[in-house]
Amino acid sequence: MTTSEEVLRRGTKRRSWRAIAAILAVFALTAAACGSDDDDDGASTTQPAPETTQAAAPTTQAAAPTTTEAMAAMPSGEPIRVMTVTTLNAAGPTYANIANTANAYAAYINARGGIGGRPLEVTVCDEQFDPAVAATCAREAVEEDMVAVVGSFTFFAESIVPVIAESDITWFGPCCPITPSELTSPHSFPIGNQPMYAVGAVKRAIEDGCGAINAVIIDGAQIFLPPMENAIEALGQSFGDIIILPPTAQDYSSEVAQATTGADCVIGIISETPYITWNTAWAQSGTDARQYGPQGNLNEISAAGNEEATDGDIIAGMYPDISTAPWDEYRLALDEGGYDTTEHDYNSLGGMGTWAAFVAFAQIAETIDGEITASSFFEAASNTDNLDLGGMVPVLDFTQEWTDGLAGYQRLFNRSVVYSTLENGKVVPLTTDFEDVSGLATGNAG
Secondary structure, eight states: OOOHHHHHHHHHHHOOHHHHHHHGGGGOOOOBOOOOOOOTTSSEEEEOOTTSOOOOOSSSOOOOOOSHHHHHTOOOSSOEEEEEEEOOSSSSOOBHHHHHHHHHHHHHHHTTTTBTTBOEEEEEEEOTTOHHHHHHHHHHHHHTTOSEEESOOOTTGGGTHHHHHTTTOEEEOOSSOOSHHHHHOTTEEOOSOTTHHHHHHHHHHHHTTOOSEEEEEETTOGGGHHHHHHHHHHTTOOOSOEEEEOSSOSOOHHHHHHHHTTOSEEEEEOOHHHHHHHHHHHHHHTOOOEEEEETTTSSHHHHTTOHHHHTTOEEEESSOOTTSGGGHHHHHHHHHTTOOTTTSOOSSHHHHHHHHHHHHHHHHHTTOOSOOOHHHHHHHHHTOOOBOOTTSSOOBOTTOOOTTSSTTOTTOOOOEEEEEEEETTEEEEOOOSOEEOHHHHTTOOO
């Protein structure tokens, strides 16, 4: 069996990052088409501090507090400037939920006194699914003296992280680290945990009594297989069949037939758009097998129209469901900002991951004595050993790298999973306690 280290090494050497971006759609968060208010070069927009004109990101912008008490709490002084990078204008996947969440957090925290009494100013840089534009975002972050790049997702982090690291700017809180720099650079502090949710799906399937398990992997995401195979072998089973799914197809009937033959459970590492086509074929097959899939992809959007066939399917994820207590303020911020939560999926890796990143950024920034700069924030983050986000993710220790885990994943601080299920097409939380799958990812069941 090919080791995870070999897969990582081959993937890094043989593919350009543009090619990787094209095939790694499985990593994608919930894709949502949405434009942005671009500046002259089309790269970025800014959520200004309260005393300037408000950016028109949401459908309806929440009004500033009007009570005397609330106004007294309004932040003042030099703003703390950060950037969020994602894709907004492109032919491929776009992530308006990330941009909206970043702006919603800025409006929410500024209406409540800011960070240490100072306003937070967020610039959303649209990298347009282009590594050259991503590099422009990185240079802008340096030129504009950003404190950090917070809560971002891009396939082109390799064009960003090395550039900003030279100025001690932190790549902070990405939900879904997929590039070498994100997983190895000391300036990267992921809060998400790819590919651990796939390991969690294996764990849950066996705990649920699945005796014959097949796997379906979108072509290009074979990097998920080594930790999945490590896990299933450690738990005393093996995959009956592994189907590599073409990322674009009008019909997946033949692949569904192959996946369900002799299987009572199927683990899918599939992104949302292919899942829509897949679930249609799944329903038409009449199978009684149960699906296990990733948070933000096996969801209400991909199950729509096939609610009965997907009923009881299990979702493995990084974050507890958005309906649970850790996300009370997130739901409130979206409501105050007038964001249409039916238009984009905020119960997703991108939405919840971005909110968690900003909460973590504020928590660390408030521990800094003196000026909050890129260097002082990097130092504070590097020395954070007890980051407690109230149940959004496990308590994280940024001082301890995963040096005895998967090769090339040492900056993966969060290696735990939670589960949800589909009930009549709706995502319903199953668990809120985090289950650490570090050992299973490396083939250790103990």
